[in-house]
Amino acid sequence: MVILGIDPGLAIVGWGVVSYDGVRFKTLGYGSIQTPAGTPTQKRLEMIWQGMNELFERYKPDQMAVEELFFNTNVTTGISVAEARGVILLSGIQHGITVAEYTPLQVKQAVVGYGRAEKKQVITMVTTLLGLPKPPKPDDTADALAIAVCHAHSGCSRLADYYNK
Numbered sequence: 001m002v003i004l005g006i007d008p009g010l011a012i013v014g015w016g017v018v019s020y021d022g023v024r025f026k027t028l029g030y031g032s033i034q035t036p037a038g039t040p041t042q043k044r045l046e047m048i049w050q051g052m053n054e055l056f057e058r059y060k061p062d063q064m065a066v067e068e069l070f071f072n073t074n075v076t077t078g079i080s081v082a083e084a085r086g087v088i089l090l091s092g093i094q095h096g097i098t099v100a101e102y103t104p105l106q107v108k109q110a111v112v113g114y115g116r117a118e119k120k121q122v123i124t125m126v127t128t129l130l131g132l133p134k135p136p137k138p139d140d141t142a143d144a145l146a147i148a149v150c151h152a153h154s155g156c157s158r159l160a161d162y163y164n165k
Contacts, residue, residue, distance in 0.1 A: 004061035005148025007140045008085040014140030017059045020152040052091035064092045065151035100155045110150035
């Protein structure tokens with residue numbers, strides 16, 4: 001199973017693609033889609049949509065996992081990230097991909113074993129679990145890989161198959 005993990009954002013969309021056979025992970029690629037500050041929002045959303053389409057064409061994932069939004073202070077930023085997330089979800093559906101969503105707490109629990117883990121712990125575990133030579137940069141990319149790992153451990157299990165029938 002090839003899983004595309006996405007950490008949504010308007011300025012930076014982290015992405016990570018892993019293959020998971022039920023036992024082992026293989027990292028197929030990771031990086032970020034970045035949109036320049038000062039660019040009109042509509043253009044930035046188009047850039048994200050184009051970047052997502054390129055990822056689907058290049059990696060042909062079977063499933064996509066996206067982090068759910070969490071914000072509590074800056075509503076304006078939250079709205080723009082929600083718009084970007086909408087474009088990301090739409091691009092997955094347009095490519096016929098099953099899309100799963102996970103909260104930050106679920107991702108940390110699945111990757112580190114503790115839902116309140118610090119970002120540094122998540123990055124260390126992702127680097128170790130995936131056998132990466134060094135921690136992925138930017139942090140959004142590490143988060144995207146963590147989301148893919150979370151989905152592999154949660155959404156791809158036989159238990160998930162049982163409940164999704």
